[in-house]
Amino acid sequence: MLVFIGLGLHGEGISLRGLREAREADVVYAELYTSKLPELRLDELEQTIGKPIEVIDRETVEQRPDEILQAAKAGKVAFLVPGDPMVATTHVDLRLRATKAGIETKVVHAASIASAAAGLAGLQSYKFGRSATVPFPDNPSQVPYETLVENHKRGLHTLLLLDIRVEKNRVMTANEAIEIMLGLEKKIQKQAFTPDKLAVVVARAGSDDAIVKADKVKRLQKLDFGSPPHVLIVPGKLHFVEAEALRAFAGAPKDVIK
Numbered sequence: 001m002l003v004f005i006g007l008g009l010h011g012e013g014i015s016l017r018g019l020r021e022a023r024e025a026d027v028v029y030a031e032l033y034t035s036k037l038p039e040l041r042l043d044e045l046e047q048t049i050g051k052p053i054e055v056i057d058r059e060t061v062e063q064r065p066d067e068i069l070q071a072a073k074a075g076k077v078a079f080l081v082p083g084d085p086m087v088a089t090t091h092v093d094l095r096l097r098a099t100k101a102g103i104e105t106k107v108v109h110a111a112s113i114a115s116a117a118a119g120l121a122g123l124q125s126y127k128f129g130r131s132a133t134v135p136f137p138d139n140p141s142q143v144p145y146e147t148l149v150e151n152h153k154r155g156l157h158t159l160l161l162l163d164i165r166v167e168k169n170r171v172m173t174a175n176e177a178i179e180i181m182l183g184l185e186k187k188i189q190k191q192a193f194t195p196d197k198l199a200v201v202v203a204r205a206g207s208d209d210a211i212v213k214a215d216k217v218k219r220l221q222k223l224d225f226g227s228p229p230h231v232l233i234v235p236g237k238l239h240f241v242e243a244e245a246l247r248a249f250a251g252a253p254k255d256v257i258k
Contacts, residue, residue: 067210132144
């Protein structure tokens with residue numbers, strides 16, 4: 001059996017059910033390349049679970065998963081992942097491989113940035129359109145900007161996730177993402193991410209020191225949001241309750257909210 005267990009958004013984000021499933025497993029793997037988890041202490045988690053955790057990289061999960069699948073055929077394997085297990089495509093692919101190999105799978109859910117960021121900002125989750133990831137400049141893509149344009153046409157909010165490269169210890173900040181998006185605006189010029197556009201930065205969602213700040217893009221770009229992970233939200237058409245929430249929860253100035 002292969003059990004996908006979400007670690008949530010923080011070092012203490014795993015659920016009680018997730019802990020029980022991990023304790024009952026014969027082997028415990030973890031991937032930490034899809035997101036950065038604040039205050040995650042692997043040694044402490046190993047002590048809590050009562051067995052060693054083997055951290056595996058993207059290449060192993062996506063290209064050489066035989067070790068994981070063989071272990072799941074022979075016994076019970078716990079696979080720990082940041083956030084909610086099935087949000088990342090890479091985990092869906094591994095689950096499909098297991099199912100095709102006749103291996104029983106189970107999913108233990110946890111908090112996801114997709115719902116947490118919306119909730120912290122006071123925005124209605126069902127009013128979000130397709131999300132996208134802002135990649136580092138050496139791997140340029142217009143997809144996040146094009147996604148924003150399409151969502152904007154429908155009045156929907158856009159969640160922009162930020163690139164991470166664990167092997168190089170690089171995690172994109174909101175300030176870097178804003179600079180990249182402004183560059184795309186200058187190139188494509190569809191008025192989707194201008195300096196005067198309303199945006200929201202959510203830093204370290206799920207942590208005690210989480211920051212949620214709404215303002216014009218040009219003002220947000222100058223602020224220090226502390227250590228990652230960060231995400232960007234570009235609101236679409238606001239309900240009056242959402243506008244009030246952005247003022248109350250994210251400190252949005254009155255001159256930005258219409």
